[in-house]
Amino acid sequence: MRPRIKVCGLRDGATARATAELGADAIGLVFYPPSPRHVDLAQAREVVAALPAFVMSVGLFVDAEAGFVRDMAAQVPLDLLQFHGEESPQYCAQFGRPFIKAIRVKPGLDLLEYALSFAATGGLCRGLLVDAFVDGVPGGTGASFDWSLLPDSLPLPLILSGGLHPENVAEAVRQVAPWSVDVSSGVESSKGIKDLGRVAAFIQAVQSAATRDGQ
Numbered sequence: 001m002r003p004r005i006k007v008c009g010l011r012d013g014a015t016a017r018a019t020a021e022l023g024a025d026a027i028g029l030v031f032y033p034p035s036p037r038h039v040d041l042a043q044a045r046e047v048v049a050a051l052p053a054f055v056m057s058v059g060l061f062v063d064a065e066a067g068f069v070r071d072m073a074a075q076v077p078l079d080l081l082q083f084h085g086e087e088s089p090q091y092c093a094q095f096g097r098p099f100i101k102a103i104r105v106k107p108g109l110d111l112l113e114y115a116l117s118f119a120a121t122g123g124l125c126r127g128l129l130v131d132a133f134v135d136g137v138p139g140g141t142g143a144s145f146d147w148s149l150l151p152d153s154l155p156l157p158l159i160l161s162g163g164l165h166p167e168n169v170a171e172a173v174r175q176v177a178p179w180s181v182d183v184s185s186g187v188e189s190s191k192g193i194k195d196l197g198r199v200a201a202f203i204q205a206v207q208s209a210a211t212r213d214g215q
């Protein structure tokens with residue numbers, strides 16, 4: 001089976017719709033004000049309303065006040081929450097909604113133990129997203145990391161992210177065989193502006209890598 005594809009940081013309905021039509025399985029909405037991809041409530045609602053059935057909307061938060069997460073989740077139809085900061089399993093589970101947890105990988109991290117702590121949240125944690133560690137920036141950096149640091153198996157579906165782009169994603173899929181890939185900077189013409197040509201190239205690269213490997 002080919003890896004699922006999430007494109008993160010969509011900010012308008014037309015681009016979100018086109019991204020879905022190109023074959024994305026999920027799109028991400030960044031509810032993190034310092035990000036150049038940040039969306040306000042009106043933008044988020046416009047993006048989600050543009051999605052066809054069976055394309056998921058994912059709301060991304062970074063160490064947000066719980067009230068802010070509740071408020072956005074009540075006003076925007078989000079299928080999944082993404083926690084991309086230092087949130088604990090208890091924090092993530094308190095919303096009673098399915099979520100994915102991001103972790104920034106660096107040498108010495110016990111990824112298995114980390115995954116086990118989130119797998120114990122009563123089925124709410126639907127995947128572990130692995131990203132590059134860049135000091136002082138929580139994500140969306142375009143930086144990649146050493147994929148050989150990833151263990152062979154984990155108790156949660158693995159979502160590979162961090163510096164993926166159309167030119168390296170096929171190799172990533174072959175080496176890591178993730179459940180899903182997640183991209184933001186690698187399909188942009190400038191920070192926060194998605195380039196649909198690069199989105200198409202990214203999706204085609206994932207599909208062809210998976211086909212060649214008989215997935």
Ligand SMILES: O=C(O)c1ccccc1N[C@@H]1O[C@H](COP(=O)(O)O)[C@@H](O)[C@H]1O
Nearest residue numbers: 008035139140141142161162163184185
């Ligand atoms: O996209 C952002 O601006 C962002 C901000 C804060 C935390 C996470 C963010 N995005 C996520 O970062 C990873 C990797 O992004 P990139 O492809 O290396 O640019 C991805 O999971 C996005 O969902």
